[in-house]
Amino acid sequence: MELGLVGLGKMGGNMRERIRRAGHTVIGYDRNPDLADVHSLEELVGKLKGPRVVWVMVPAGAATQSTVDELAELLSPGDIVVDGGNSRWTDDEKHAEELAAKGIGFVDCGVSGGVWGLENGYALMYGGSAEDVAKVQPIFDALKPEGPYGAVHAGKVGAGHFAKMVHNGIEYAMMQAYAEGWELLEKVDSVENVREIFRSWQEGTVIRSWLLDLAVNALDEDEHLDQLRGFASDSGEGRWTVEAAIDNAVPLPAITASLFARFASRQDDSPQMKMIAALRNQFGGHAVEKK
Numbered sequence: 414m415e416l417g418l419v420g421l422g423k424m425g426g427n428m429r430e431r432i433r434r435a436g437h438t439v440i441g442y443d444r445n446p447d448l449a450d451v452h453s454l455e456e457l458v459g460k461l462k463g464p465r466v467v468w469v470m471v472p473a474g475a476a477t478q479s480t481v482d483e484l485a486e487l488l489s490p491g492d493i494v495v496d497g498g499n500s501r502w503t504d505d506e507k508h509a510e511e512l513a514a515k516g517i518g519f520v521d522c523g524v525s526g527g528v529w530g531l532e533n534g535y536a537l538m539y540g541g542s543a544e545d546v547a548k549v550q551p552i553f554d555a556l557k558p559e560g561p562y563g564a565v566h567a568g569k570v571g572a573g574h575f576a577k578m579v580h581n582g583i584e585y586a587m588m589q590a591y592a593e594g595w596e597l598l599e600k601v602d603s604v605e606n607v608r609e610i611f612r613s614w615q616e617g618t619v620i621r622s623w624l625l626d627l628a629v630n631a632l633d634e635d636e637h638l639d640q641l642r643g644f645a646s647d648s649g650e651g652r653w654t655v656e657a658a659i660d661n662a663v664p665l666p667a668i669t670a671s672l673f674a675r676f677a678s679r680q681d682d683s684p685q686m687k688m689i690a691a692l693r694n695q696f697g698g699h700a701v702e703k704k
Contacts, residue, residue, distance in 0.1 A: 414438070415438045415466070416437060418440070418468050419442050419480055421445070421449065424470055424530070427528070428530070463491065464493070465493070467495070471498055473649065481496070484517075491516065495519075496522065499574075500521065520539055521570060522573045523537070525537075528696070529696065534557050536564070536580075538564075538567045540569055543566070577650070578653050591628055592686070592687075595688050608633070628688065641703065643686035644702050645686045652672065
């Protein structure tokens with residue numbers, strides 16, 4: 414099938430390539446002309462045959478809103494917009510209503526996979542009507558990992574981004590646990606080979622995971638993380654998870670503490686945040702701050 418893809422950064426560019434490898438046609442637009450196949454959203458829409466599917470991979474908030482607004486004027490009844498960025502789930506219903514007024518469908522999709530998704534596939538969590546999801550299904554199938562798992566129709570509009578938000582909240586807590594354990598091991602004089610302790614945990618232990626594998630990768634590159642500053646930003650999902658927990662009276666002590674630990678990293682050069690920063694760089698290509 415044909416797909417219009419808006420936003421060709423670290424995630425979007427690799428997604429375009431993976432979808433093309435699956436035999437689909439992708440026409441991509443990005444503000445950076447070196448990355449784009451077309452020079453405007455209008456040209457992108459004009460090159461697609463109806464009914465069109467346009468997947469948006471731009472930053473949450475104003476950038477997504479302006480893209481949805483422009484697509485609402487360019488697309489036709491029966492077309493579909495997919496928001497695959499990290500939008501807040503509360504924005505999805507607003508976008509769906511705006512597009513529905515023009516007869517345009519809307520699907521929200523949480524995407525996880527980072528810089529590894531091109532080869533390994535992307536975990537997908539999508540929300541919307543069964544009819545709208547079915548129109549996008551060939552693209553979901555192209556992006557997901559091989560095998561029966563890795564993609565889910567999570568529910569109504571907003572459910573995909575809500576599921577991805579909770580996923581990222583869990584990710585915060587898991588990374589924090591590895592980081593705290595790493596700092597304690599580094600602190601004790603009798604422990605002489607922290608990196609190899611982490612490596613030994615990769616097989617046969619109950620805490621083995623892909624994040625642990627990435628921690629070992631980071632320690633192989635910089636054994637004591639001496640080259641990193643102990644600072645880790647947050648991209649919003651952790652805060653939204655805690656806010657949703659408050660709204661629904663659900664206790665999330667581990668996820669909340671991990672979010673507050675990131676805030677603490679902005680005050681001091683935190684050893685734990687060196688590991689968090691290294692892990693975020695490993696799985697998502699997120700920027701790190703060097704000393």
